[in-house]
Amino acid sequence: MSPAREQILQTTGALLERQGCHATGLNEIIRESGAPKGSLYYYFPAGKDQLVAEAVLEGARGVAERIRANMADLGLEGFVMRIADGVEASGYAAGSPLTAVAMETATTNERINLACREAYGMIVAAFRDGLVEQKPGEEGAAALALFVTAAVEGGIILSRTQHDATPLRVIAAQLGRLEHREGS
Amino acid sequence: MSPAREQILQTTGALLERQGCHATGLNEIIRESGAPKGSLYYYFPAGKDQLVAEAVLEGARGVAERIRANMADLGLEGFVMRIADGVEASGYAAGSPLTAVAMETATTNERINLACREAYGMIVAAFRDGLVEQKPGEEGAAALALFVTAAVEGGIILSRTQHDATPLRVIAAQLGRLEHREGS
DNA sequence: GTCTATACGGTGATAGAC
DNA sequence: GTCTATCACCGTATAGAC
Numbered sequence: 001m002s003p004a005r006e007q008i009l010q011t012t013g014a015l016l017e018r019q020g021c022h023a024t025g026l027n028e029i030i031r032e033s034g035a036p037k038g039s040l041y042y043y044f045p046a047g048k049d050q051l052v053a054e055a056v057l058e059g060a061r062g063v064a065e066r067i068r069a070n071m072a073d074l075g076l077e078g079f080v081m082r083i084a085d086g087v088e089a090s091g092y093a094a095g096s097p098l099t100a101v102a103m104e105t106a107t108t109n110e111r112i113n114l115a116c117r118e119a120y121g122m123i124v125a126a127f128r129d130g131l132v133e134q135k136p137g138e139e140g141a142a143a144l145a146l147f148v149t150a151a152v153e154g155g156i157i158l159s160r161t162q163h164d165a166t167p168l169r170v171i172a173a174q175l176g177r178l179e180h181r182e183g184s
Numbered sequence: 185m186s187p188a189r190e191q192i193l194q195t196t197g198a199l200l201e202r203q204g205c206h207a208t209g210l211n212e213i214i215r216e217s218g219a220p221k222g223s224l225y226y227y228f229p230a231g232k233d234q235l236v237a238e239a240v241l242e243g244a245r246g247v248a249e250r251i252r253a254n255m256a257d258l259g260l261e262g263f264v265m266r267i268a269d270g271v272e273a274s275g276y277a278a279g280s281p282l283t284a285v286a287m288e289t290a291t292t293n294e295r296i297n298l299a300c301r302e303a304y305g306m307i308v309a310a311f312r313d314g315l316v317e318q319k320p321g322e323e324g325a326a327a328l329a330l331f332v333t334a335a336v337e338g339g340i341i342l343s344r345t346q347h348d349a350t351p352l353r354v355i356a357a358q359l360g361r362l363e364h365r366e367g368s
Numbered sequence: 369g370t371c372t373a374t375a376c377g378g379t380g381a382t383a384g385a386c
Numbered sequence: 387g388t389c390t391a392t393c394a395c396c397g398t399a400t401a402g403a404c
Contacts, residue, residue, distance in 0.1 A: 004387095020288040022206035026380065038388040041381075048380065093291050099341060100287035104204040106344040107277050116345045146351055147358040150338025157283060157337055158330070160290040161300045167330055174331040178362070188369095209397060222370040231399070 004035045005043040011035075012055040013097045020100035021052055021112070052101065053115035059097040060119030064126040071130030077176030079130075080152055084168035087156060092163045095156040098123075124149050134179075144178075151175060188219045189227040195219075196239040197281045204284035205236055205296070236285065237299035243281040244303030248310040255314030261360030264336055268352035271340060276347045279340040282307075308333050318363075328362075335359060 011033035015024040026048060030037045044051045070079050087094050102116040128145035132138065151171050158167035195217035199208040210232060214221045228235045254263050271278050286300040312329035316322065335355050342351035 002387095019292055020204060020206065020284070022204065023288060023292070025378075027378080036388055038390080042387060091291065100204070100284065102341055102345045103279075103284035103287065104207060106347075107275065108203055108207070113345065113347075120342060120345055143354050143358060146342070146354050147335065150342055150351065150355050151331065151335045153338035153341055154334025154336070155338075157286055158304060158334055161286045161297065161304055163290075163297075167334065170327050170330050171334050174327060181365075186369095206397095210399090211397080220370055222372080225399075226369065232397095 002043065004039055007033050008035045008040065008043065008051070009055050009058050012051055013059045016052065016055060016097035016101055017059075017095060018093045021104045026051075049109065049111045053112050056097050056101055056112065056115045056119050060122050063096045063098075064122040067123065067126035067130055071127070072133055075134070075176075076131070076148065076179045077172050080155070080172035080175055081169060083152065083156070084159065084165040084172060087159050087168060088165040092160045095160065096123075099153060099157065120149070148175060186227065188223055191217050192219045192224065192227065192235070193239050193242050196235055197243045200236065200239060200281035200285055201243075201279060202277045205288045210235075233293065233295045237296050240281050240285055240296070240299045240303050244306050247280050247282075248306040251307065251310035251314055255311070256317055259318070259360075260315070260332065260363045261356050264339070264356035264359055265353060267336065267340070268343065268349040268356060271343050271352060272349040276344045279344065280307075283337060283341065304333070332359060 008029060012024070012029050015029060015032065026040060029051075030040060040051075041047065044054070067079070070082065074082060096119075098116060098119050101112065102120070105112040105116065107113075124142075124145050127148050128141050131141045131144055131148070135141075138144075151174075152168075155168040155171040159165050192213060196208070196213050199213060199216065210224060213235075214224060224235075225231065228238070251263070254266065258266060280303075282300060282303050285296065286304070289296040289300065291297075308326075308329050311332050312325050315325045315328055315332070319325075322328075335358075336352075339352040339355040343349050
């Protein structure tokens with residue numbers, strides 16, 4: 001795949017992360033990415049919707065990968081602590097491109113909404129697999145994975161808003177208690 | 185306070201809830217609210233920022249009130265179940281005006297960001313008081329309240345995105361298990 | 369207090385040259 | 387594949403009449 005196309009997707013994801021969907025303009029994407037200006041509608045003929053949808057999915061793929069790569073080593077609490085570090089280090093600009101876009105477009109843009117659904121599906125599945133790996137016999141791993149996803153998502157919102165990683169760290173600790181006390 | 189001003193604030197909140205900040209235009213607010221067009225900058229001389237900030241705070245006040253009014257009767261699980269019903273009934277357009285606005289403006293608009301901080305503060309405090317009321321001796325109610333807020337916030341995002349109240353209901357059940365098993 | 373008209377910049381999108 | 391020019395539209399904000 002073309003490196004220009006890849007570059008466009010990546011900076012789109014970064015901008016969506018910080019500003020959401022409507023605040024991110026195509027001109028801004030082109031400027032920031034340094035990609036050739038004329039190439040936008042060449043690579044993404046369906047326009048902004050397609051671009052945003054693909055960026056969201058690519059971002060979620062990355063998140064799911066990081067979950068799969070790190071959950072076994074760090075455990076749930078440790079992994080969420082690492083997310084807290086990441087959010088802090090980014091100047092509270094990060095998370096995934098998902099949250100803001102999902103809220104903005106849930107009932108106003110079907111194409112992007114479908115991409116967000118798929119994206120959350122990937123993330124929840126990654127958590128589920130990670131949790132099953134840790135506790136093979138565990139019932140209700142699917143429900144727990146949903147719960148973890150929601151708590152982390154909420155924690156990112158709170159930490160971003162407060163410009164303070166403490167909320168995410170508190171949530172990591174709470175999830176850790178859950179982690180070590182499960183037995184039904 | 186003027187009824188026109190109040191009407192403007194209310195429909196602004198509703199639009200923010202559905203679309204977020206940047207997608208909501210001042211013209212749209214005026215049209216939707218039926219308020220006199222010339223009155224917008226009369227009541228909100230600092231423009232959109234002021235309007236959005238006040239709408240966010242008013243919305244959060246309402247949420248905090250509902251928490252205080254219902255947590256004692258319904259319990260945590262029951263209360264979150266009711267939120268699920270509300271999100272479902274609204275066609276997955278609801279929640280509070282907060283989430284989307286908070287994500288969009290966390291690092292890009294200081295005035296609105298400060299309003300969002302205060303708004304989340306009110307909500308977390310309401311949950312904390314509700315939890316303390318249920319279990320007077322409980323240590324760590326503040327941390328638990330933060331956790332609950334994050335989980336519910338995340339649940340709203342997931343349910344809105346999936347157009348399905350199940351995620352919120354699963355989270356309600358998980359919080360219920362927590363609720364009945366706390367003891368440190 | 370309310371309204372109209374308008375300024376000015378930015379938006380996504382398209383067409384056609386190279 | 388890439389670029390420029392251009393489109394119609396919508397955004398916020400302001401000025402001035404009533």
